[in-house]
Amino acid sequence: MxxxxxxxxxxxxxxxxxxxxxxxxxxxxxxxxxxxxxxxxxxxxxxxxxxxxxxxxxxxxxxxxxxxxxxxxxxxxxxxxxxxxxxxxxxxxxxxxxxxxxxxxxxxxxxxxxxTRAQFSIGESVKVIHGPLSDFSGEISEINEDANRLKVLVSIFGRETPVEVGFDQVKKI
Missing domain, CATH: 3.30.70.940 (NusG, N-terminal domain)
Incomplete structure (x- = not known):
């Protein structure tokens, strides 16, 4: 059998x-x-x-x-x-x-x-290339591989602001 x-x-x-x-x-x-x-x-x-x-x-x-x-x-x-x-x-x-x-x-x-597997690591610098915050740069604070999302700390008006973006909305610097 x-x-x-x-x-x-x-x-x-x-x-x-x-x-x-x-x-x-x-x-x-x-x-x-x-x-x-x-x-x-x-x-x-x-x-x-x-x-x-x-x-x-x-x-x-x-x-x-x-x-x-x-x-x-x-x-x-x-x-x-x-x-x-x-x-x-x-x-x-x-x-x-x-x-x-x-x-x-x-x-x-x-x-x-x-x-999708993330090619990013926490603490890495990235630049937002799509969406309302395009051309902003920041540092990755969290990676959610299940949702294909990153939490990036972007400096807005002199303050670090966490912004959630997709893997395809950022590029490495």
Missing amino acids: FRWYVVNTYSGHEKKVKQNLEHRVVSLGQQRAVRQVVVPTETVSEMKDNQKVMTEKRTMPGYVLVNMDLNEDSWTLVKGTPGVTGFVGASNEPVPLTQAEVDRLLKKEVATAPR
């Missing part, structure tokens, strides 16, 4: 492990035992030079998901793949994922908008 299993790998080697495992499945004739190998990723939009750039980011660094029919041959195939340190489970005994876990990890239940 085909089930999803989590395989532990060296962090940063997930794509190479996926390639190695897929190559070993073909070369050892195990296509009937291993259906799919997946590196869980998500699309993240980042602000670089005032441009939105879409990048792929691993959601589970150090892990690869394998859809396979677990038997002695398939277990040995996966365990012997370079970069694999073992299966996730008690005493290195593979424990299959539930369907809800698979859906959540592979993001099948709901297509969500890409997440």
Whole structure:
């Protein structure tokens, strides 16, 4: 019976492990035992030079998901793949994922908008480029990545005034 299993790998080697495992499945004739190998990723939009750039980011660094029919041959195939340190489970005994876990990890239940990652840090100087306070400069006091907003301390009439702006409304100085 085909089930999803989590395989532990060296962090940063997930794509190479996926390639190695897929190559070993073909070369050892195990296509009937291993259906799919997946590196869980998500699309993240980042602000670089005032441009939105879409990048792929691993959601589970150090892990690869394998859809396979677990038997002695398939277990040995996966365990012997370079970069694999073992299966996730008690005493290195593979424990299959539930369907809800698979859906959540592979993001099948709901297509969500890409997440934006802040390229800013607290205390950094920025200049407002859009909105009513354009051309004002200030220092970042708070970052809210969930709402894609920054709180910037802008000097208005000689006083530091907190102003909330979007990531796309400011640029680094």
